[in-house]
Amino acid sequence: MPSEAKSEPPHAALLTLAGMLLGLRRVSVLMPGVVIFAVAFGAAASAKGLSLVEAVLMSALVYAGVSQLVAMELWRPEWSWGAIVALAFVTVTVNARTILQGASLQPWFSRYPWFVNAFQLSFFTDANWLVGTRYHNEGGRDLGVVLGAGLALWGVWVVMTVPGYLLGALVADPRKYGIDLVMPIFFAAMIVPLWRGKRGALPWIIAGVVALITVRLVDGYAFIIVGALSGAVVGAFLDDPA
Template sequence: MEQAAAQVSTAGMRLGMRKVMVLVPGVVVFAVAFGAAASAKGLSLVEALLMSALVYGGISQLVAMELWRPEWSWGAIAGLAVVTATVNSRMILQGASLQPWFAAYPKALNALHLFFFTDANWVIGTRYRAEGGRDLGVLIGAGLLLWVVWVLLTGLGYGLGALVSDPRAFGIDLVMPIFFAAMIVPLWRGRRAAVPWVAAGIAALLTAKLVEGYAFIIVGSLTGAVVGAFRDDPA
């Protein structure tokens, strides 16, 4: 039983790559948008590629570009850190939900594959494990493919920066909400489970109207988490 739970294979990696292919077009648009934004903000091509390769933060990188400025103060740096950390905090819960699966593997391997862990990996891994799958190669393969796509298309987006300097003109600003909405569809568990999502959305919209900046991200996230915690059925 433990041996099956700790399986890692190249076949699993190939399966993960096949499973994640359907999400690649969305990642391509994200990466191009980030590369274009990085170019518009004055980052060099090397800096943009290094951020994508080493940070690999997806949405948080786009948020960082929104907050990017030519001159920095300690307060601005702290604000950027808080906002991007809040955006990425969802990964803590996503990783924790798969912890029983990860626990059978060496810490070094977990550290490696969690670097490539994304929202797409979580959706794929959750469904794959629910169907009885145990091969961690599925997550590794999916994450590795998306990482390669993300880095390469960041470079393309940087080169095309002048053409897509205003993402709204091409509807790129809509990709983010559409992408996440599509990913959560398979996890739908009825109207009751949607209450935290609705609460988070309403809180974020109200905050965006009343407070300047990106406080709506923090308020929406915390509201959804608190509502979800109080509505969660005791086990």
């Protein structure tokens, strides 16, 4: 006997200019934070001795936000293989969050050809993931929203690296003016819309506490890895079974 329930017909794989413009409008509220973030990276790159061209190329080709700032913290005039491996491991750990972000939207993205996803994921960031998640939860299905937001953020990120670099050449110690606080403030603002109550905050608290303990006990950037893994493990145990 056939079931009376009918499956929902698949949505068309939309990718329109109107969607891209909508993505631009929705992400515009985050632009001030991205501007300051990019300026902070440019200043850090200048302080580490990169040329303006190298700093702009890193922003344009790597386009990794937090990882770029972490890389500048670890940057050194001379490199060993051990230092290169350590930098790669830390930046991979920082960027690993995008695996889960992409997976959360995979049912939507899977409707598009691989080359479309390869292109739009090149501009995939925390900000347009947040925009895309909200839009998708509201019933929207136009991938242009994610792509438009990502392209807009990329353009701002690259352009604002330049004044940041020039500022860094004038400011001997960017931390004196609180530029080093841009990253934590930006991410604190980003996670507010993701608040799911006290239970959902436990992984964040555990990750923060473990990271603070680790930074006191171990030199370097092990606290990033240990804190992230601790929060992920706690979050996995808290998830309701399917």
